[in-house]
Structure formats: C-alpha cells, structure tokens
Amino acid sequence: MWDRQTKFERNPILISDDHRNSNPLELRSLPELIHEKALLYPDKIALRFRDHVLTYHKLTNSVNQYARLLAEYGIKHGCIVGLAVDRSPEMVVIMLAIIKSGAAYVPLDPEYPQARIEFMLEDTGACFLITEEKYGDRFQYKGKMILREDLLRQALQYPTTPPKIDIDMDNLVYVLYTSGSTGKPKGAQITQRGLVNFLVEMQYEPGLDENDRVLALTTISFDISGLELYLPLITGAEIILTDAQTSKDTRLLMEIVKKQGVTVMQATPATWRMMLESWDKRLPIKVLIGGEALSKKLAEKLLEKCDSLWNMYGPTETTVWATFKQIHGDDEIITVGRPIGNMYAYILDSQLRPVPDGVVGEIFVGGVGVGKGYLNRPELTAQLFMDDPFSDMPGVRMYKTGDLGRIVNGGEIQCLGRIDHQVKIRGYRIELGEIEHTLGKQKGVKDVVVLPKDERLVAYVVLEKDQRARFAEWQKALRRTLPEYMIPSNFVTLPAFPLSPNGKVDRNALEAIRQEMEKANRVYIAPRTEQEQLIADIWSELLQIDQVGIKDDFFELGGTSIVAMQIMARLERETGRRLPLAGLFTANTVEKLASQLELDELSISWDLLVPVKPTGNKPPIFIVNGLDMNVLLFNNIARNVDPDQPVYGFQSKGLNGVDEPFETLEDMAAEYIAALLEKDFGDTYALAGYSYGGIVAFEMARQLQAMGKHVKMLAMFDTYAYNRGHFETGLPRYIRKVKRQFPKLMFVTNSLMRQPMETIRYQQAFFKRKYNEFAVYMGLQNPPSTDSAEDKINAKYEAAYRKYHMQPSNACIIDLFRVDTRLYFLDDPIYLGWKSYALKGLVVHNVKGNHKTFLMPPNDKDFAILLQRLVDKRMKPEADT
Numbered sequence: 001m002w003d004r005q006t007k008f009e010r011n012p013i014l015i016s017d018d019h020r021n022s023n024p025l026e027l028r029s030l031p032e033l034i035h036e037k038a039l040l041y042p043d044k045i046a047l048r049f050r051d052h053v054l055t056y057h058k059l060t061n062s063v064n065q066y067a068r069l070l071a072e073y074g075i076k077h078g079c080i081v082g083l084a085v086d087r088s089p090e091m092v093v094i095m096l097a098i099i100k101s102g103a104a105y106v107p108l109d110p111e112y113p114q115a116r117i118e119f120m121l122e123d124t125g126a127c128f129l130i131t132e133e134k135y136g137d138r139f140q141y142k143g144k145m146i147l148r149e150d151l152l153r154q155a156l157q158y159p160t161t162p163p164k165i166d167i168d169m170d171n172l173v174y175v176l177y178t179s180g181s182t183g184k185p186k187g188a189q190i191t192q193r194g195l196v197n198f199l200v201e202m203q204y205e206p207g208l209d210e211n212d213r214v215l216a217l218t219t220i221s222f223d224i225s226g227l228e229l230y231l232p233l234i235t236g237a238e239i240i241l242t243d244a245q246t247s248k249d250t251r252l253l254m255e256i257v258k259k260q261g262v263t264v265m266q267a268t269p270a271t272w273r274m275m276l277e278s279w280d281k282r283l284p285i286k287v288l289i290g291g292e293a294l295s296k297k298l299a300e301k302l303l304e305k306c307d308s309l310w311n312m313y314g315p316t317e318t319t320v321w322a323t324f325k326q327i328h329g330d331d332e333i334i335t336v337g338r339p340i341g342n343m344y345a346y347i348l349d350s351q352l353r354p355v356p357d358g359v360v361g362e363i364f365v366g367g368v369g370v371g372k373g374y375l376n377r378p379e380l381t382a383q384l385f386m387d388d389p390f391s392d393m394p395g396v397r398m399y400k401t402g403d404l405g406r407i408v409n410g411g412e413i414q415c416l417g418r419i420d421h422q423v424k425i426r427g428y429r430i431e432l433g434e435i436e437h438t439l440g441k442q443k444g445v446k447d448v449v450v451l452p453k454d455e456r457l458v459a460y461v462v463l464e465k466d467q468r469a470r471f472a473e474w475q476k477a478l479r480r481t482l483p484e485y486m487i488p489s490n491f492v493t494l495p496a497f498p499l500s501p502n503g504k505v506d507r508n509a510l511e512a513i514r515q516e517m518e519k520a521n522r523v524y525i526a527p528r529t530e531q532e533q534l535i536a537d538i539w540s541e542l543l544q545i546d547q548v549g550i551k552d553d554f555f556e557l558g559g560t561s562i563v564a565m566q567i568m569a570r571l572e573r574e575t576g577r578r579l580p581l582a583g584l585f586t587a588n589t590v591e592k593l594a595s596q597l598e599l600d601e602l603s604i605s606w607d608l609l610v611p612v613k614p615t616g617n618k619p620p621i622f623i624v625n626g627l628d629m630n631v632l633l634f635n636n637i638a639r640n641v642d643p644d645q646p647v648y649g650f651q652s653k654g655l656n657g658v659d660e661p662f663e664t665l666e667d668m669a670a671e672y673i674a675a676l677l678e679k680d681f682g683d684t685y686a687l688a689g690y691s692y693g694g695i696v697a698f699e700m701a702r703q704l705q706a707m708g709k710h711v712k713m714l715a716m717f718d719t720y721a722y723n724r725g726h727f728e729t730g731l732p733r734y735i736r737k738v739k740r741q742f743p744k745l746m747f748v749t750n751s752l753m754r755q756p757m758e759t760i761r762y763q764q765a766f767f768k769r770k771y772n773e774f775a776v777y778m779g780l781q782n783p784p785s786t787d788s789a790e791d792k793i794n795a796k797y798e799a800a801y802r803k804y805h806m807q808p809s810n811a812c813i814i815d816l817f818r819v820d821t822r823l824y825f826l827d828d829p830i831y832l833g834w835k836s837y838a839l840k841g842l843v844v845h846n847v848k849g850n851h852k853t854f855l856m857p858p859n860d861k862d863f864a865i866l867l868q869r870l871v872d873k874r875m876k877p878e879a880d881t
C-alpha cells in the first residue's frame with residue numbers, strides 16, 4: 001500500500017498534499033462508480049444537451065446497450081478505438097461504452113486535418129473507428145469503420161443490463177495526442193487507475209456533490225474534458241454539455257452558465273478572460289482554471305465574480321491535473337499548490353537531485369496518474385518517463401514535465417515557464433518544433449523559427465537563394481497536417497537569423513526585428529477571421545496579387561478606383577452588405593474593412609463629404625463626383641498634389657440603397673453646402689466637379705455666393721455645359737439632331753483617321769446602346785434593370801439635369817480642364833458650352849487623356865500638378881476673382 005503520509009515525513013523535498021490517505025490499489029473502475037450513482041439517483045438528470053436530457057437510469061441503460069453492441073463488433077480489452085464524432089449525448093454514451101467494454105479510445109477531432117487524423121489512426125493501430133456518416137469517406141482507414149448512426153439503431157435491440165466485463169485498472173482508458181517537437185504528434189497513454197484516482201481526488205477537492213451542475217465545454221481531444229464528463233457522473237451531479245459552436249462563443253457560454261445554474265466550470269485562462277467580457281454580476285460558481293499560467297490580475301478579476309477559484313496544473317501525460325491550489329485574494333504569489341492524492345511533485349536539478357526550497361529547478365510529477373508513456377515512441381518515453389527514485393514502490397515512475405518551478409510558501413509549487421520550446425496558445429499545447437519541422441519542408445524555405453506572440457504564432461523564415469516568399473501557399477500546406485491553432489498567422493522573412501554569442505539563433509533579437517518590420521509594414525499577417533479571409537481572397541484575385549496580409553494598404557498594393565468598385569460589388573454579393581466606396585480611404589486594409597463589415601448599418605458612414613486627404617494647411621479643394629459615383633478616383637489627385645494640399649470629395653446620396661437620391665440639382669448643391677458648413681472650412685472655397693459634378697459645383701458656387709461666401713476657384717473636370725436646347729423634345733429636338741449630323745460625320749471620319757481602333761470600339765458600343773434603346777422602345781427587349789442604387793441615382797441625376805435652369809454666373813473665373821482625346825462628337829468642342837455661363841471669364845486647360853482616363857495613371861500626375869498650380873494661384877489671399 002502506498003502511504004503518502006509516511007513518504008511526506010520521510011522525504012521533506014517531496015511535496016505532497018497530506019489531506020488524507022487513499023489506497024490507489026483499491027480504486028474501482030469508472031463504469032462501476034457511475035453504476036453506483038445510477039442506482040442511487042435513477043431519475044436524476046445526468047446529462048443535459050440543449051433541450052435534451054438523460055437521466056442516470058437512461059444513461060446507464062444506453063451505455064450498457066452500446067457496450068454489448070461494441071463487444072459484438074469485437075471491441076474488447078486491449079483495443080484502441082478511434083472516435084471522431086460531433087459533441088452530443090451520444091458521444092458521451094459511446095465513450096462510456098468503450099470504457100465499459102474494457103477498451104480505450106483515441107479522440108480524433110473531426111476539425112483536424114485529414115492527414116493528422118490518419119496519422120493518429122495508423123499510429124495507434126486502432127482496430128475500430130467510430131465516426132459519423134458525414135465523415136465516413138473523409139479518412140483513409142484500413143480497420144473497421146462503425147457509423148454512429150448505425151450504432152444508434154442497432155443498440156436498441158440489446159439488453160439494458162450491464163455486460164459482465166472485468167476491467168483491468170492498469171489497462172489504457174484513452175490515448176491523447178499532443179504536439180511533438182520532431183514533427184509528428186505523440187500519443188500519451190493513460191490508464192483507468194490514473195483517471196479514476198484523479199476523479200476521486202477532484203471529488204474531494206476542489207470538491208463536487210450531487211447538487212452540482214458542471215459545464216462541459218472542452219473538446220474531448222483535450223484531457224481536461226475527462227473532468228467535465230466523468231466527474232459529475234461518479235458524483236450524481238449533472239453535466240451541461242455544449243455543442244462545438246457554443247463552446248467557442250463565450251457570450252453564449254455565459255448565458256448558459258446563468259440560465260442553467262452552472263455551479264462548476266473549468267477552462268483555460270484565455271477562455272476565462274473572454275468570459276469576463278460578458279460577465280456582469282457575481283455568480284455562485286466554482287472556477288477551475290488551468291493549462292496555462294494564471295496571472296494575478298486575472299485571478300483578482302475572477303475572484304470578484306465567482307465563489308471560489310482553483311488553479312489547476314498538470315500535463316496530459318500525468319492524467320489531467322496533478323496539482324491544484326485554491327486562490328485567495330491575499331495570495332502574494334500565484335502557485336499551482338500541491339499534488340492531488342496519490343500524486344507527487346518534485347523540483348529537481350539536471351542531475352535529478354532535489355533542489356532546496358526557493359531554488360528553481362524542473363518540475364517532475366510522480367504517482368498513480370503518471371501514464372504509460374508515448375505510444376510507439378520508446379526513446380522519447382525513456383527520456384521523459386523514468387523510475388521514481390523517491391518512491392519505495394517498485395515500478396513507480398515519474399514524468400519530466402519540462403516546466404520550471406520552485407517551492408514557495410513552505411511546500412507549494414510556483415510555475416516559472418518552460419525549459420523547451422513548448423508553448424501554449426489560447427490554451428493549446430504546441431511544440432514549436434513541430435511547426436518548424438513542417439514549415440521547413442516547404443518550397444523556398446531554408447530555415448525557420450516559430451515564436452509565439454500575444455496568442456498568435458510568428459514564423460521567421462530565411463529563404464533559399466533566389467526564392468520568393470509564398471506565405472499563403474505555405475499556410476495551405478501546413479493546414480494539411482496541422483490543426484488550425486498551429487498555423488502561424490504572421491510571417492517575417494529575413495536574409496539570415498541573428499545569432500547569440502554561443503552560435504544559437506537569438507530568439508529575443510527576432511522579436512525586436514519583427515517589431516521594426518511591423519512598423520515598416522513588412523510583416524505578412526494572415527487573415528484571422530472568415531471576414532478577413534473573404535476580403536483578402538477578393539483583393540488578391542482582383543488586384544492579382546498572390547497573398548494579401550490584413551495590414552496591407554489597398555492603395556499601396558496598386559488598388560485603383562475601378563478595382564475598388566469591383567471589390568465593393570463583390571463584397572456586396574458575398575455578404576449582402578453594402579459599404580461606401582469612400583470607406584476605402586479610411587478602411588484601407590483588409591483588417592479595417594473587415595471591421596467595417598462587422599458594424600451595424602447605422603454605424604457605417606455614408607457622409608456626403610468624404611475626406612480623401614484631410615491633412616495639410618493649404619485651402620482645401622472640394623470635388624463633386626460624376627455620374628460614375630466613384631470618389632475614389634480623387635485619390636489619384638490627392639496622391640499627386642502637394643503633401644500640404646487637402647482634398648475632399650462629395651459622394652452621392654442614396655448609395656447605401658436606403659436614402660432617397662436627390663430630386664433636383666439645387667437640392668444636391670444645398671445639401672453638399674450644408675455638409676461643408678457643418679465642418680467650418682471658413683468663408684472662401686475652391687470647388688471642382690468631375691463631369692456631371694461640374695454642374696453641381698457650378699450650382700454650389702451660385703448658392704454660396706448668394707449666402708455671402710466667397711468661391712475663389714471653380715474648376716470643371718471635362719464637364720459639358722448643355723444649354724436648355726439640349727433637353728428639348730419633339731420637333732425642335734429633331735431639327736437640332738438633323739443639323740448635327742453633318743459636323744458629326746466629319747468628326748467621326750476625322751477621328752477614324754487619327755485613332756481608328758478606339759473610334760471603332762466607341763462607335764460599336766454607341767450603336768449597341770442605341771439599338772438597345774430602340775429595342776426597348778419597340779417592346780422587343782426588356783428595359784435594363786434599374787434595381788441597383790447606382791441605377792436609381794443615375795436616373796434621378798438625369799432628370800435633375802433636365803429640370804435645372806443654368807444661369808450665367810459671376811462667382812469667379814471658371815477653369816475648364818478639357819481632355820485632348822475625344823471619341824464622341826460635341827457641338828462645342830472648344831469651350832464645352834461654358835462660354836456664355838462664365839461671366840468672369842473662362843480659362844481652358846488642355847489635359848492628357850480621354851473623358852475616362854484623364855484622372856488615371858499616367859495622366860493623373862500632370863493633371864494634379866496643373867490643378868495644384870491653379871489652386872495656389874486662385875486661392876492666394878490677394879487673388880482677384
């Protein structure tokens with residue numbers, strides 16, 4: 001018999017909790033303990049899942065039926081059964097039935113990559129795989145596959161009485177895979193005795209009774225799920241089981257905790273931190289926290305909200321939790337306390353000698369929970385599992401945890417981090433070596449180091465000579481074998497790694513380099529959410545760039561206003577959300593755009609006035625959009641004018657598909673002015689308008705003048721001022737049209753000679769449009785759809801122009817920017833109709849390009865230089881208008 005009390009007295013370095021003596025050799029099996037509770041509380045609820053409940057009686061009956069059925073399939077002592085099923089009450093029944101049949105299970109998270117699951121199946125030599133119909137053809141598997149759906153049907157035909165199976169307490173109960181530093185995961189083998197000892201000890205402290213309700217949120221691929229699923233059942237308590245989706249959403253978890261009156265919940269610090277965000281009032285709940293270091297700050301916050309807080313420590317290899325400590329507000333140091341019953345912990349030096357109290361050493365864990373080592377990995381097992389020299393029981397072993405620690409408070413363990421490169425990210429245990437190994441095999445990668453940073457992984461890569469970075473490709477390759485939490489999201493490429501004096505990679509220096517590069521925006525940060533992924537994919541396709549990181553700037557990637565329109569249209573198609581094109585000025589990265597998508601409709605800015613480039617001390621220029629509604633085009637101007645020149649644009653009302661577009665040009669101008677005045681830009685203005693927008697700017701000048709404001713510059717970006725005759729109908733229109741035909745023919749002939757291809761293309765498009773109009777008129781064709789917000793606005797703009805009475809203006813000189821390439825005929829190609837309206841004078845400036853391209857590269861540069869010269873001239877304080 002093991003007597004911890006005597007051991008403790010004999011060896012003061014051994015830290016052990018001496019609260020009681022139990023004999024690990026007398027432990028009974030898990031099925032027996034549950035059966036006992038089922039007899040005691042047959043009608044009590046054992047498990048609750050959504051609206052579904054299972055009483056103890058029903059649960060054990062089902063387990064018995066399933067166990068008999070499994071036995072018929074051939075599942076027995078010594079078998080390892082792969083289990084890849086969704087979270088449901090049946091999952092629990094199947095797990096218990098496997099245990100009852102004397103076999104062990106290996107949990108296979110269906111969300112893991114296929115290759116990883118296949119590796120585990122092969123490594124364990126699992127003779128059976130129990131899975132869902134929907135996952136049936138996902139894995140290459142040579143053994144016998146049993147579908148959950150079949151089990152459900154078949155089990156009903158079996159007796160509900162317990163099958164007669166003797167369980168060997170030293171047989172395996174489960175095999176759990178954890179990340180392996182040499183590139184492959186490793187399977188820790190856990191015995192029934194270790195598991196039951198752990199459960200019985202937990203029942204005692206932190207403690208559980210039949211009135212408790214335990215939330216079971218952890219995936220069964222994590223050892224701590226054992227506490228959530230089995231501890232309530234050996235106690236007569238209730239399991240509140242959550243599905244996979246709910247488990248990831250801490251807001252939903254908090255709702256369940258409150259609604260279902262959960263009294264015990266266990267999670268990692270990362271999950272508790274998130275829980276706190278939706279945790280308002282204090283709750284009568286026992287909080288178990290473990291898997292990662294608990295900070296004092298988090299402990300304080302949790303203590304304010306819960307009944308009691310317990311810090312739990314233990315590697316998978318030693319069966320869930322090996323030590324624990326109740327944390328109080330006045331604890332100066334957060335420790336993981338002492339071992340649970342029948343478990344031991346030692347702090348040893350490199351020669352395996354106990355170190356004195358307070359001195360840092362490595363934590364070793366001994367006792368009944370120490371597992372049987374790693375499946376098929378004798379060398380690694382020999383390295384980490386060794387005879388326990390402090391125990392006088394023959395064959396007793398201890399496990400080398402790789403954790404640094406020291407003894408404080410006269411016998412408690414303080415964890416001080418890792419010796420090796422094992423890390424925890426959001427509670428997941430990761431060997432960085434496994435990622436490095438897998439990434440190192442990818443094309444172009446010469447050397448790689450992976451480091452954790454704020455709950456994410458950063459991969460530092462030295463490229464092979466003449467190779468380029470292939471971040472997205474590498475991530476894809478990693479996803480084939482590694483679970484999502486092991487995929488680095490940030491990549492940094494370096495010519496070589498910095499080395500420390502002993503010739504090793506200087507990991508600390510790497511972090512400093514990353515910070516520098518991040519400042520310079522040279523770190524690739526992969527999308528983290530579905531929204532970011534969607535946007536990055538769309539950008540990468542439309543910008544024709546291999547990979548787009550979430551911090552990359554749309555304009556720096558070469559984004560043009562046309563691509564911007566395509567992006568927004570595509571996003572609308574994919575998400576049903578409409579975002580303003582102008583939003584790209586501020587939401588110019590994938591990350592920012594994704595957060596715009598998260599906003600509710602009302603929080604998205606559809607302001608009429610768009611700050612294209614709001615900084616600079618010069619008088620701002622305000623440009624009204626044309627019929628294409630694309631204010632993003634003005635970015636080409638903003639980029640090429642003086643750094644000190646602010647540029648604003650106006651975008652149409654109604655683009656959000658909700659607001660009604662303007663009915664008249666006067667209204668349009670009035671609201672644009674209202675938006676201007678709201679911001680207080682002073683009393684003098686420089687206005688411009690692109691194409692149709694020129695007419696609006698003209699009307700704005702008139703209204704501003706009437707208000708006593710001073711418009712000192714009014715620029716038309718290739719705007720044609722049609723006189724009233726243009727909009728006449730009936731006979732006058734007909735006469736005007738006939739009169740135009742001869743000069744028009746001359747123009748087209750001329751144009752054909754100068755630029756044949758462009759002219760033909762333009763004429764083709766023109767005739768096609770005319771034909772379509774005619775076909776619609778004759779009823780041969782349906783009118784084009786005018787459903788989109790843009791179509792609706794365009795129709796209103798046309799109508800507004802028709803209604804508008806343009807009056808000559810004496811506001812200021814009009815600067816007309818006229819393109820040098822025109823494919824369509826104009827009645828007045830010299831002054832574009834402005835002569836009679838510009839009472840203070842009209843100055844024509846020839847600019848390169850046609851009506852569509854003059855604001856685009858390469859023409860935008862010269863255009864902006866010319867514009868800047870004019871703004872400077874017209875806006876000079878003493879300039880005469």
Ligand code: AMP
Binds near residue numbers: 292294313401428
């Ligand atoms: P796992 O096998 O996933 O349970 O991870 C075990 C490792 O997590 C330990 O070796 C420690 O490095 C770390 N760990 C677990 N619990 C704690 C804790 N309460 N405080 C600090 N580290 C912990």
